[in-house]
Amino acid sequence: MTDTLTxxxxxxxxxxxxxxxxxxxxxxxxxxxxxxxxxxERPVLLFSGGxxxxxxxxxxxxxxxxxxxxxxxxxxxxxxxxxxxLRFRDETAARLGVRLEVARVQDYLDDGRLAERADGxxxxxxxxxxxxxxxxxxxxxxxxGARRDEDKARAKExxxxxxxxxxxxxxxxxxxxxWSLYNGRHTVxxxxxxxxxxxxxxxxxxxxxxxxxxxxxxxxxxxxREVYARDGMWLAVSDVxxxxxxxxxxxxTVRYRTVGDLSCTGAVESEAADLxxxxxxxxxxxxxxxxxxxxxxxxxxxxMEDRKKDGYF
Amino acid sequence: MTDATQLLAPASATxxxxxxxxxxxxxxxxTSLFRFATAGSVDDGKSTLVGRLLHDSKAILxxxxxxxxxxxxxxxxxxxxxxxxxxxxxxxxxEREQGITIDVAYRYFxxxxxxxxxxxxxxxxxxTRNMVTxxxxxxxxxxxxxxRNGVLEQTxxxxxxxxxxxxxxxxxAVNKIDLLGxxxxxxxxxxxxxxxxAGELGLADVHVLPVSALDGDNVVDRSSRxxxxxxxxxxxxxxxxxxxxxxxxDAEAFRLPVQLVLRPQGGLAPDLAGDPATAxxxxxxxxxxxxxxxxxxxxxxxxxxxxxxxxxxxxGVEVAGAPADAAAxxxxxxxxxxxxxxxxxxxxxxxxxxxxxxxxxxDADLFQLDARTLAQGARVLVKHGTTTVQAIVAEISxxxxxxxxxxxxxxxxxxxxxxxxxxVLSAPLPLEPYALHRAGGSFLVIHPSDGATLAAGxxxx
Numbered sequence: 001m002t003d004t005l006t007x008x009x010x011x012x013x014x015x016x017x018x019x020x021x022x023x024x025x026x027x028x029x030x031x032x033x034x035x036x037x038x039x040x041e042r043p044v045l046l047f048s049g050g051x052x053x054x055x056x057x058x059x060x061x062x063x064x065x066x067x068x069x070x071x072x073x074x075x076x077x078x079x080x081x082x083x084x085x086l087r088f089r090d091e092t093a094a095r096l097g098v099r100l101e102v103a104r105v106q107d108y109l110d111d112g113r114l115a116e117r118a119d120g121x122x123x124x125x126x127x128x129x130x131x132x133x134x135x136x137x138x139x140x141x142x143x144x145g146a147r148r149d150e151d152k153a154r155a156k157e158x159x160x161x162x163x164x165x166x167x168x169x170x171x172x173x174x175x176x177x178x179w180s181l182y183n184g185r186h187t188v189x190x191x192x193x194x195x196x197x198x199x200x201x202x203x204x205x206x207x208x209x210x211x212x213x214x215x216x217x218x219x220x221x222x223x224x225r226e227v228y229a230r231d232g233m234w235l236a237v238s239d240v241x242x243x244x245x246x247x248x249x250x251x252x253t254v255r256y257r258t259v260g261d262l263s264c265t266g267a268v269e270s271e272a273a274d275l276x277x278x279x280x281x282x283x284x285x286x287x288x289x290x291x292x293x294x295x296x297x298x299x300x301x302x303x304m305e306d307r308k309k310d311g312y313f
Numbered sequence: 314m315t316d317a318t319q320l321l322a323p324a325s326a327t328x329x330x331x332x333x334x335x336x337x338x339x340x341x342x343x344t345s346l347f348r349f350a351t352a353g354s355v356d357d358g359k360s361t362l363v364g365r366l367l368h369d370s371k372a373i374l375x376x377x378x379x380x381x382x383x384x385x386x387x388x389x390x391x392x393x394x395x396x397x398x399x400x401x402x403x404x405x406x407x408e409r410e411q412g413i414t415i416d417v418a419y420r421y422f423x424x425x426x427x428x429x430x431x432x433x434x435x436x437x438x439x440x441t442r443n444m445v446t447x448x449x450x451x452x453x454x455x456x457x458x459x460x461r462n463g464v465l466e467q468t469x470x471x472x473x474x475x476x477x478x479x480x481x482x483x484x485x486a487v488n489k490i491d492l493l494g495x496x497x498x499x500x501x502x503x504x505x506x507x508x509x510x511a512g513e514l515g516l517a518d519v520h521v522l523p524v525s526a527l528d529g530d531n532v533v534d535r536s537s538r539x540x541x542x543x544x545x546x547x548x549x550x551x552x553x554x555x556x557x558x559x560x561x562x563d564a565e566a567f568r569l570p571v572q573l574v575l576r577p578q579g580g581l582a583p584d585l586a587g588d589p590a591t592a593x594x595x596x597x598x599x600x601x602x603x604x605x606x607x608x609x610x611x612x613x614x615x616x617x618x619x620x621x622x623x624x625x626x627x628x629g630v631e632v633a634g635a636p637a638d639a640a641a642x643x644x645x646x647x648x649x650x651x652x653x654x655x656x657x658x659x660x661x662x663x664x665x666x667x668x669x670x671x672x673x674x675x676d677a678d679l680f681q682l683d684a685r686t687l688a689q690g691a692r693v694l695v696k697h698g699t700t701t702v703q704a705i706v707a708e709i710s711x712x713x714x715x716x717x718x719x720x721x722x723x724x725x726x727x728x729x730x731x732x733x734x735x736x737v738l739s740a741p742l743p744l745e746p747y748a749l750h751r752a753g754g755s756f757l758v759i760h761p762s763d764g765a766t767l768a769a770g771x772x773x774x
Contacts, residue, residue, distance in 0.1 A: 025346065038573040064582075096583060155420065178766070180752075201421045287376045288377060
């Protein structure tokens, strides 16, 4: 990411007539990030090493350049994360000189505050460690990389979204968001979730990553991997995800469109080995990234809404 | 997608071949961003229009489509064979269960020319609140009218809100023209009514077109069933109307509300801090960071600072962290100045000679959005630009009757009311008439203890 932060070609030639959609989205995101930093005491960025949070971190680096990013990163580690993504997460934080806080679902399972689910997926278990980490860090604002195009419930989300002490989202009682005046006022116990790339689509994210040459974990690019088919997705063979009887392991060329929990994030067959190829592939895709790769979001039509109401992102 | 498409209502009679893939066009080149909002009354087919626009511009992907098709079948929509477009935009469980739209939903699609952000504003619950939310950021508002009903009370209200908020472009889609046999006379009667109301409201740029959202006539492609209409389709119109950002960048004086001051000192980015010479060069770095509200700024420009009035010269322009010669609305920038002037959050940088005066009173139009009534004498907060100050609602003088388009005396504003008020401020703000300057003339009225946004405000003069 560092090399992109010193280039000048992308914006130097900007003129009133020449502002394209990515420039406009970037300007909006940087405005949101600066507003939150100016108006809140202790912001934090939820950072998984996934492409969306990587883009938010890149935008934050640009927003405060030549200074460094003025808030820490927080990751809720399910214990089922891809090792190469965790490595990328740590290297990125170190390279940008930003502190990384990690909340571990495993700690909660070990001492009984959480129990493993029957289906083995740990995504819904992230909410409690997340809320505890927000309280412990006294974070009054939490940045996230969620986008409105990801899900129908997220399409109703505000850019600044107020949460109570239980982290709950009340979709029927949201503050209207007017002009570019963001109202971040909150009372004791409340915090705000801030989504600077709300208005970006998956294709915008990839076009921006390609334009800015932003570094990503390697599993976003086509690679060979031992996988097995389940629910119409390719799942990786790992310590926490193994084929059941009747599911056969094959070696396939795949890549990931989203990066989450190993046990429920599927890969797609792809030959897209570089950013330009990925942009072309995403543009031509006929299936949404969550539909293609997230078992947990297929649980029901309101899966995301229910998790969000409980304090999930 | 082929199977899914067959579930649709019969294709448009125009049967124009759709372009291969707008998304592919978009992968290839840069597009511009265009924001629009849709508004309509109950049952005028807005959800169908939005669904049709998304579907025909290839923004609905197969898994989303199949999910909606499955739910439509389960609910027996259209005798079990139809496709309920409303399910595409109604994102909340309560909305799907009750068949109503509660809150503004944002949708995204693109063509070779433009990336669109669509704010879909529900018409019947909290209509002013939703309309105001969608309209304040919109380059255009598409108002739906049922051709059989013509201009209704709610149409007048929608148009009134659009006029008061000075949305640059208004498109009135006269829907369900198929149910009137594509009759030119029926369309002309509605269009004349629309233009008369628009004229009363002082709306300048109004486009009226006949559509059938259900069949797709004049939505994406021009229809052969309305040969008497020679204007553009809805999408063609949305692709060609000039966006607000361009208008503001070109036509208005430079304004930058300062969000914060960048002064890295010891906290340089690691790639800069590593090299002693670079680190030394940034030792005294200081810049005003913000998003340009209007106009253009260049290195060498003379600017003035609010509230001090001090004049200085721009010595450096950085756009999103990178040096540039110039920048324009709506870019996020950092500006370095020749003199060490006070630049705290809440100051405003303006083109020299155009600095607005500080004012401690606002003659305002207020759009009441909160369910609690706003009464004369209320103590509130006002957020304007990057400043929040205490304020008192000193006087509420009238509320608008949006049906008769007249003013009636009032001393309080209930939810959905639009009224005229005078607010007294605890500190001077660089207010400008909303008619001349959107950012300088808009503000929020906020509850002083629970922080809720009570009202949207615009400066009258």
